[in-house]
Amino acid sequence: MENQEFLSSISKLFPKDRFLTKPAQLAPFESDALTMYQVRPLAVVIPVTQEEVIETVRLCHRHNIPFVARGSGTSLSGASLPVEGGIVIALNRLNRIVRLDPKERLAVVEPGVINLDVTKAAAPFGLYFAPDPSSQLICTIGGNLAFNSGGAHCLKYGMTSNHITRIKAVLPDGEVVELGNNSLESVDPDLVGLFVGSEGLFGIALEITLRLLPKPESFRTVLAAYHSLESAGRAVSMVVTSGLLPGAIEIMDNLAIQAAEAAVLAGYPLDAAGLLIVELDGESGVVEQEFKALMDVIEESGPYEIRVAKDESDRQRIWKGRKSAFSAVGRLSSDYIVQDGVVPRSKLGEALVEIQRLSIKYGLRVANVFHAGDGNLHPLILFDGRQEGALEQAERLAGEILRMCVDFGGSITGEHGIGIEKRDYLPVMFDQVDINTMRAIRQNIDPKEISNRGKMFTIDREPVLSA
Amino acid sequence: MISAAIEDLSEQIITCPKILPVGKMTKSALSDHHEIPTLDMATMAGIVEYHSSEFTFTALAGTLLSDVEQMLAEQGQFLPFDPPLIEAGATLGGTIASGLSGSGRYRYGGLRDFILGMKFLDGNGNLVKAGGKVVKNAAGFDIPKMMVGSLGALGAIVEASFKVFPKPTAYTTLIVTFPSLQEALEALVRLTSAPFDIFCLDLETSENQFQLLVRIGGLHDSFPERIHRLKSILGKGQNVIDARENEIWRQIQEFTWVPNSTSLVKVPLTPSRVPDLDAYLNDNQALRRYSVGANVAWIGWPGSINPLDQYLTNSGLSGLVIQGAPDKVRLGTRSGQSFARRVKQAIDPVGRWMEV
Numbered sequence: 001m002e003n004q005e006f007l008s009s010i011s012k013l014f015p016k017d018r019f020l021t022k023p024a025q026l027a028p029f030e031s032d033a034l035t036m037y038q039v040r041p042l043a044v045v046i047p048v049t050q051e052e053v054i055e056t057v058r059l060c061h062r063h064n065i066p067f068v069a070r071g072s073g074t075s076l077s078g079a080s081l082p083v084e085g086g087i088v089i090a091l092n093r094l095n096r097i098v099r100l101d102p103k104e105r106l107a108v109v110e111p112g113v114i115n116l117d118v119t120k121a122a123a124p125f126g127l128y129f130a131p132d133p134s135s136q137l138i139c140t141i142g143g144n145l146a147f148n149s150g151g152a153h154c155l156k157y158g159m160t161s162n163h164i165t166r167i168k169a170v171l172p173d174g175e176v177v178e179l180g181n182n183s184l185e186s187v188d189p190d191l192v193g194l195f196v197g198s199e200g201l202f203g204i205a206l207e208i209t210l211r212l213l214p215k216p217e218s219f220r221t222v223l224a225a226y227h228s229l230e231s232a233g234r235a236v237s238m239v240v241t242s243g244l245l246p247g248a249i250e251i252m253d254n255l256a257i258q259a260a261e262a263a264v265l266a267g268y269p270l271d272a273a274g275l276l277i278v279e280l281d282g283e284s285g286v287v288e289q290e291f292k293a294l295m296d297v298i299e300e301s302g303p304y305e306i307r308v309a310k311d312e313s314d315r316q317r318i319w320k321g322r323k324s325a326f327s328a329v330g331r332l333s334s335d336y337i338v339q340d341g342v343v344p345r346s347k348l349g350e351a352l353v354e355i356q357r358l359s360i361k362y363g364l365r366v367a368n369v370f371h372a373g374d375g376n377l378h379p380l381i382l383f384d385g386r387q388e389g390a391l392e393q394a395e396r397l398a399g400e401i402l403r404m405c406v407d408f409g410g411s412i413t414g415e416h417g418i419g420i421e422k423r424d425y426l427p428v429m430f431d432q433v434d435i436n437t438m439r440a441i442r443q444n445i446d447p448k449e450i451s452n453r454g455k456m457f458t459i460d461r462e463p464v465l466s467a
Numbered sequence: 468m469i470s471a472a473i474e475d476l477s478e479q480i481i482t483c484p485k486i487l488p489v490g491k492m493t494k495s496a497l498s499d500h501h502e503i504p505t506l507d508m509a510t511m512a513g514i515v516e517y518h519s520s521e522f523t524f525t526a527l528a529g530t531l532l533s534d535v536e537q538m539l540a541e542q543g544q545f546l547p548f549d550p551p552l553i554e555a556g557a558t559l560g561g562t563i564a565s566g567l568s569g570s571g572r573y574r575y576g577g578l579r580d581f582i583l584g585m586k587f588l589d590g591n592g593n594l595v596k597a598g599g600k601v602v603k604n605a606a607g608f609d610i611p612k613m614m615v616g617s618l619g620a621l622g623a624i625v626e627a628s629f630k631v632f633p634k635p636t637a638y639t640t641l642i643v644t645f646p647s648l649q650e651a652l653e654a655l656v657r658l659t660s661a662p663f664d665i666f667c668l669d670l671e672t673s674e675n676q677f678q679l680l681v682r683i684g685g686l687h688d689s690f691p692e693r694i695h696r697l698k699s700i701l702g703k704g705q706n707v708i709d710a711r712e713n714e715i716w717r718q719i720q721e722f723t724w725v726p727n728s729t730s731l732v733k734v735p736l737t738p739s740r741v742p743d744l745d746a747y748l749n750d751n752q753a754l755r756r757y758s759v760g761a762n763v764a765w766i767g768w769p770g771s772i773n774p775l776d777q778y779l780t781n782s783g784l785s786g787l788v789i790q791g792a793p794d795k796v797r798l799g800t801r802s803g804q805s806f807a808r809r810v811k812q813a814i815d816p817v818g819r820w821m822e823v
Contacts (some may be wrong), residue, residue, distance in 0.1 A: 151637035179803040187787035193612025217662035374603040411604040444813040
């Protein structure tokens with residue numbers, strides 16, 4: 001009854017082509033980049049104005065209908081997996097860049113704006129948006145905000161959270177709030193910081209102020225190939241303790257190198273057991289001096305080959321290989337799980353040995369690509385989904401890796417978030433009192449738990465719905 | 468020993484209907500509330516762990532910033548957000564709770580961008596852990612950021628973990644004087660969008676003097692060329708180095724330019740808001756400097772705070788009194804109030820923590 005009443009009310013808000021209920025229309029929204037989970041939503045709405053989002057949320061609240069906001073569906077943790085009996089609010093068409101102010105170095109955008117489009121719009125002014133998740137060609141700012149997306153340049157530049165100063169949002173009960181301001185500074189509790197990365201549990205961001213940075217004048221990108229993955233790991237520690245602060249430090253293992261090379265011809269040394277990518281960025285004079293120091297450190301770290309990007313297109317090729325690594329691994333295996341646990345940098349070597357051990361133990365291939373500069377692992381666990389029990393085995397292996405990360409003093413997720421995927425591991429990292437505190441905040445903001453229900457926390461009781 | 472001290476604090480909390488956590492009370496307006504029992508966090512001092520190769524450390528909330536600074540300096544590292552009032556005795560926890568970053572925030576971000584995790588006591592006296600101890604972490608709500616600027620109203624910070632960076636081996640500062648505020652601001656905007664690695668960008672104004680202070684850091688050998696490039700954009704300036712340079716920024720960091728007789732007020736803003744505010748401050752004989760590329764105004768306000776409060780309200784700006792009388796510290800407009808109330812209700816349901 002409730003559903004029928006709700007559907008009838010919401011159908012009045014949207015024209016037919018933006019209110020989807022037919023199975024064929026709903027199919028593309030049943031899962032995100034974590035494809036092994038699928039749920040068919042009750043309906044999908046495609047708002048084009050902030051008011052339509054607000055009205056939709058208010059209707060959901062009135063009728064106790066859970067909703068999931070969705071951008072491009074690139075989440076690797078199942079962030080935008082629909083909820084049974086709930087709707088999906090697809091935000092791709094709420095995608096205006098409301099204002100771009102080069103003098104104040106900020107952009108005000110709606111959540112459906114694509115990450116890279118912010119940088120494209122800012123480029124004529126010599127500015128850019130720093131967070132660069134691998135999916136930046138298609139992922140949206142709304143999704144980046146909800147899951148505090150990272151990328152290859154987090155050690156020096158931080159994650160999405162470090163680049164948002166103001167959020168206008170609709171809370172799950174329909175109230176519209178403004179958090180923060182356009183300045184880099186604030187005199188209130190940092191509620192913007194709390195909202196970013198809250199995995200959609202506090203409602204939907206409608207308008208977001210992003211801070212823009214001047215595009216670095218100069219880059220120096222160095223590839224170093226090693227005969228062992230551990231040597232590449234050791235090189236990271238040497239670079240970091242040398243006093244340099246590179247924009248990015250990445251490592252790929254041989255399986256990932258092969259996959260990336262086959263996919264995009266990045267020019268990687270194919271026989272390397274471990275490949276290190278280090279990039280310096282900044283003012284020309286500074287970068288040139290640091291480059292000399294960096295080359296000294298890298299030479300000392302014992303690589304068998306060093307390549308330096310000759311020009312911008314060479315550099316782009318190197319990054320294309322790295323950023324396409326996940327999809328490239330898809331060529332090796334149709335099914336895989338990506339984990340993104342974090343270990344202290346000094347534990348990278350040990351972590352890699354342990355992952356290799358687990359790979360042998362489970363008889364599953366594991367490719368490794370990681371943001372080595374901040375200890376953020378990305379093991380890709382390959383399995384054959386057609387084999388019975390293979391997914392469960394892969395998930396168990398993934399679980400062992402996450403526990404290892406916590407045992408080493410790290411985290412179960414560096415940038416993909418908990419989502420649906422890692423809910424069971426939140427208690428590995430936090431005590432009950434910590435989780436209770438988070439849940440208390442959630443329940444004060446969304447008592448009915450209708451906003452992205454079931455993400456981050458397991459639902460131990462379904463909220464009581466009025467009959 | 469630490470756990471016993473935490474238990475003591477916890478007991479104090481649950482026996483007080485209203486309480487305010489304080490450290491060394493260097494921010495008088497935020498801590499000097501005689502009528503309310505205080506929870507003394509200054510005794511909870513000490514470094515818990517420091518891993519220079521990880522760029523991280525964890526320390527108890529009462530740890531003096533000067534101790535942290537010295538520990539990091541020995542390994543060639545620093546807190547890049549340049550926390551103020553270090554010599555005055557500021558503690559780590561007090562700096563987090565008051566949400567204060569200094570001029571150096573311009574380069575890599577503020578306190579909020581470097582805090583990784585914490586433990587705090589909630590309104591029921593429970594010890595709660597949030598965030599993590601590694602440089603990257605997206606697990607759970609970012610409660611540590613929420614505590615930045617919370618002024619003790621959301622709990623008592625017991626311990627905090629931070630990310631740190633390698634400290635530049637040397638600094639130099641270019642000081643350029645302009646004939647008008649407009650020209651100084653235009654130069655500031657030109658610099659903020661230029662690809663220069665600038666550490667601090669401050670604007671000082673008075674009745675008829677407008678000057679920009681541009682601080683760069685790094686390897687000494689890189690300075691001549693970089694200063695030359697800055698001058699090509701800004702025109703003639705005075706290049707200050709070594710001890711004198713250090714002293715300039717120390718005085719800024721310690722607010723030595725703010726006389727005891729005036730209130731020290733922080734006002735977040737953007738460069739376009741400077742001309743109107745500066746005219747108003749000039750008319751009222753207030754001392755001021757615009758820091759972090761004119762993203763924050765530091766004001767030495769003489770006399771009653773009420774006119775400034777009124778002015779900020781009318782201008783849609785907000786302010787916080789850091790030093791001075793504690794009776795009215797929140798000035799101007801505030802955003803996100805209803806959201807903040809919901810959060811407060813969740814972690815402090817009985818309203819134990821005082822809201823200054």
